[in-house]
Amino acid sequence: MAEGQIVAGLLAPHPPHLVYAENPPQNEPNSEGGWEQLRWGYERLRKSLEDVDYDCIVILSPHWQTYVGTHFLGLERFESLSVDPIFPNLFRFKYDVTVDVELSKAIHDQAKDDGLAVKMMENQDFRIDYGTITSCHMIRPEWDKPIVSISSNRGHAYYSVEVMQEMMIQLGKATRKAILESGKKCVIVASNSLSHRHFTTESEVPEDMSVEHISSHAMHLWDMRMIELMRSGKSQQIVNEMPEFVEQAIAESDGGALTWMLSALDMPDEPAILHGYGTIIGTGNAIMEWPSRNWRENS
Ligand code: 2X7
Numbered sequence: 001m002a003e004g005q006i007v008a009g010l011l012a013p014h015p016p017h018l019v020y021a022e023n024p025p026q027n028e029p030n031s032e033g034g035w036e037q038l039r040w041g042y043e044r045l046r047k048s049l050e051d052v053d054y055d056c057i058v059i060l061s062p063h064w065q066t067y068v069g070t071h072f073l074g075l076e077r078f079e080s081l082s083v084d085p086i087f088p089n090l091f092r093f094k095y096d097v098t099v100d101v102e103l104s105k106a107i108h109d110q111a112k113d114d115g116l117a118v119k120m121m122e123n124q125d126f127r128i129d130y131g132t133i134t135s136c137h138m139i140r141p142e143w144d145k146p147i148v149s150i151s152s153n154r155g156h157a158y159y160s161v162e163v164m165q166e167m168m169i170q171l172g173k174a175t176r177k178a179i180l181e182s183g184k185k186c187v188i189v190a191s192n193s194l195s196h197r198h199f200t201t202e203s204e205v206p207e208d209m210s211v212e213h214i215s216s217h218a219m220h221l222w223d224m225r226m227i228e229l230m231r232s233g234k235s236q237q238i239v240n241e242m243p244e245f246v247e248q249a250i251a252e253s254d255g256g257a258l259t260w261m262l263s264a265l266d267m268p269d270e271p272a273i274l275h276g277y278g279t280i281i282g283t284g285n286a287i288m289e290w291p292s293r294n295w296r297e298n299s
């Protein structure tokens, strides 16, 4: 069997506003659009992946929060209605998701062998979180690829950013090893915003772009700094600066997704591609791609 491959790493933010603004048939509420800069960014990402052959999307979302270890979806199909608890006016999405249980279990088993606390989620009534659904929808609206969905174990909330990162680096290594051994080609996805300070009120028309902006200059500076580090291939520096970033920008990378993804890519020195940046209710969101399929060691 040929060795598996991570064909791309992605930073793919999940504010439900993006799905709301796209008006797909699965979502109940209707919009007049909005957040076009980001939606055009996702369009560019989809174009970049259009001719890339891959089997599965492996995603870690900070909105599936587990408090005893990392969990993995462990049943072949999940079908239900996902309602955003804070924005039920924007996101009521009927989903039908297929899971690559074999790969999910392989990553789970590798992480377990490496000493991490893990569990397969085998409750058929479980509702998939809106972060996973939004990122997957924006990356691949056809929903024709199975996913592996990984929870956020909230290492930051229980311990510290440092402990969270140690666990996510370990989980990233386990993910990489399991993918390479599986023979499958995968896109791996960190589903999170960058700076995460948001407005506490919503305008009457949620898609009114005349009131959309970053919540503060300090948040803007942090977002630009992180994007520049990604664009110049400084993955290790991102990990090194994560404690300050999380504390000062209330960054959503506190859930571990970004650190996990960079670790699964083996802390790349290669530059990431910026497909788009924009704010959503004041938070900073970048759509980035690490095209690892084109790197020499992977070709
Ligand atoms: O989950 C989110 C988010 N990360 C950022 C902005 C708005 C809503 O939801």
Ligand code: FE2
Residues within 6 Å of the ligand: 014, 015, 063, 131, 192, 193, 252
């Ligand atoms: Fe979020």
